Amino acid sequence: MDFLRPRTWDEALAGKAERPDATPIQGGTDVMVEINLDRGRPAALLDLTAVPGLDGWSREGDVVRLGAGLTYARLIAELGNVLPGLAQAARTVGSPQIRNRGTVAGNLGAASPAGDSHPPLLASGATVEAASTRGTRLIPIGEFYTGVKRNALRPDELIRAVRVPVAGGPQYFSKIGTRNAMVIAVCSFAVALHPAERRAGTGIGSAAPTPRRAPEAEALLAEGLDWAGRSPLDPGLARRFGELVAAAAAPIDDVRGRAAYRRHALAVMARRTLTWAWADHIGDDTSESSGRGAA
Amino acid sequence: MRVSLTVNGRPAAADDVWEGESLLYVLRERLGLPGAKNACEQGECGSCTVFLDGAPVCACLVAAGQAQGREVVTVEGLASRAGEVQRAFVEAGAVQCGFCTPGLVVQAQSLIESTRGVPADADIREALAGNLCRCTGYEKIIDAVRLAAARAYGGGAGSGQAEPAA
Numbered sequence: 484m485d486f487l488r489p490r491t492w493d494e495a496l497a498g499k500a501e502r503p504d505a506t507p508i509q510g511g512t513d514v515m516v517e518i519n520l521d522r523g524r525p526a527a528l529l530d531l532t533a534v535p536g537l538d539g540w541s542r543e544g545d546v547v548r549l550g551a552g553l554t555y556a557r558l559i560a561e562l563g564n565v566l567p568g569l570a571q572a573a574r575t576v577g578s579p580q581i582r583n584r585g586t587v588a589g590n591l592g593a594a595s596p597a598g599d600s601h602p603p604l605l606a607s608g609a610t611v612e613a614a615s616t617r618g619t620r621l622i623p624i625g626e627f628y629t630g631v632k633r634n635a636l637r638p639d640e641l642i643r644a645v646r647v648p649v650a651g652g653p654q655y656f657s658k659i660g661t662r663n664a665m666v667i668a669v670c671s672f673a674v675a676l677h678p679a680e681r682r683a684g685t686g687i688g689s690a691a692p693t694p695r696r697a698p699e700a701e702a703l704l705a706e707g708l709d710w711a712g713r714s715p716l717d718p719g720l721a722r723r724f725g726e727l728v729a730a731a732a733a734p735i736d737d738v739r740g741r742a743a744y745r746r747h748a749l750a751v752m753a754r755r756t757l758t759w760a761w762a763d764h765i766g767d768d769t770s771e772s773s774g775r776g777a778a
Numbered sequence: 779m780r781v782s783l784t785v786n787g788r789p790a791a792a793d794d795v796w797e798g799e800s801l802l803y804v805l806r807e808r809l810g811l812p813g814a815k816n817a818c819e820q821g822e823c824g825s826c827t828v829f830l831d832g833a834p835v836c837a838c839l840v841a842a843g844q845a846q847g848r849e850v851v852t853v854e855g856l857a858s859r860a861g862e863v864q865r866a867f868v869e870a871g872a873v874q875c876g877f878c879t880p881g882l883v884v885q886a887q888s889l890i891e892s893t894r895g896v897p898a899d900a901d902i903r904e905a906l907a908g909n910l911c912r913c914t915g916y917e918k919i920i921d922a923v924r925l926a927a928a929r930a931y932g933g934g935a936g937s938g939q940a941e942p943a944a
Contacts, residue, residue: 484796511844515800515838516819516820519820520819525798528841530844556833578824578909579834580827580835581908663907665822
């Protein structure tokens with residue numbers, strides 16, 4: 484195995500172009516597990532932690548650009564207000580030790596259907612900045628996930644950053660697991676209201692070969708929510724939303740849960756998160772909000 | 779490959795490091811620092827927790843080469859700083875087999891230093907969520923953290939107890 488340690492971003496891109504078989508490593512929270520448990524041995528590790536400038540974020544208009552090395556810990560501490568859905572998901576990642584190392588870009592590189600970042604990125608309409616010596620390509624998040632642990636990156640490309648629109652309305656993330664920490668999602672869900680566009684975004688995690696949206700459920704909200712009048716949420720609409728989210732999933736039975744349970748849980752999480760988000764939107768803090776933030 | 783880093787305030791170097799090796803392996807097997815424990819090797823148990831550039835991390839998930847030029851503090855290096863934490867663990871009955879203790883001491887030290895007071899029970903539980911103990915049932919560990927924090931920053935050993943359990 485080779486260990487490549489570029490000191491600049493250009494060196495990193497050159498290294499990846501020369502060694503497309505190299506596995507990029509940032510926080511190591513996925514990559515090192517594979518090596519430690521001998522599940523796979525990369526031909527080379529391309530360590531990005533010595534490249535300056537990757538670990539921060541910047542705001543460009545209505546978009547926050549998350550550097551590939553930005554840890555979950557910093558995201559939680561610094562971006563909870565502008566990216567609430569993603570920050571909520573980040574708080575559920577592993578443990579403090581893991582959140583001190585793990586990154587959103589690493590979650591994207593691993594492209595596990597259970598990755599916690601994916602549902603809020605889908606609900607917000609994020610864009611992945613894929614860079615190579617040939618230039619930079621912007622990949623809409625909906626086109627990024629191509630299969631179980633597969634993504635749209637080409638062999639010579641590295642994730643430079645993730646561009647996430649600043650929240651234009653309430654956002655919620657919910658996740659099912661056996662305890663409130665150190666849990667790989669049994670299934671997860673994110674909703675983001677975009678009141679200015681009179682629509683909502685969704686993201687489903689760990690209930691299909693890839694993270695995915697629930698387009699029919701989104702269409703229901705675009706049509707059915709009272710965007711102009713801010714009237715309370717119709718319980719029938721919330722229930723129907725849950726059903727459409729569950730129908731958009733394609734879960735399997737596995738060690739973490741049964742397919743039927745995942746569908747049921749998705750419908751519940753979708754209804755709850757929508758209820759919380761709409762209550763925030765209309766400024767009603769009485770509506771089924773006592774359990775907010777917990778699933 | 780050769781890896782040079784600062785460990786517990788002193789320069790250290792290891793030779794013939796395998797490229798896929800973890801920082802934990804380097805510390806334990808090459809630098810003679812067995813305080814951080816090797817258990818799950820997948821970041822689930824927290825028994826290998828060390829400070830890397832000031833932040834507590836699982837040493838098993840840091841590639842050795844990533845520690846090049848960085849500053850690592852292990853539980854051995856905390857012996858003077860975290861003496862209070864270690865003593866509180868003993869006094870509170872928070873140690874049984876002791877395997878998880880070094881990781882818990884490092885993580886607890888991090889929490890106490892960042893809180894600069896007695897943390898609420900919910901915050902202690904959250905901070906220690908990634909450290910598994912299979913002996914104690916955690917209650918005595920939480921007592922120990924509260925006790926150590928109270929001694930370090932005052933406020934009385936009981937001031938964190940009003941918080942309901944998470």
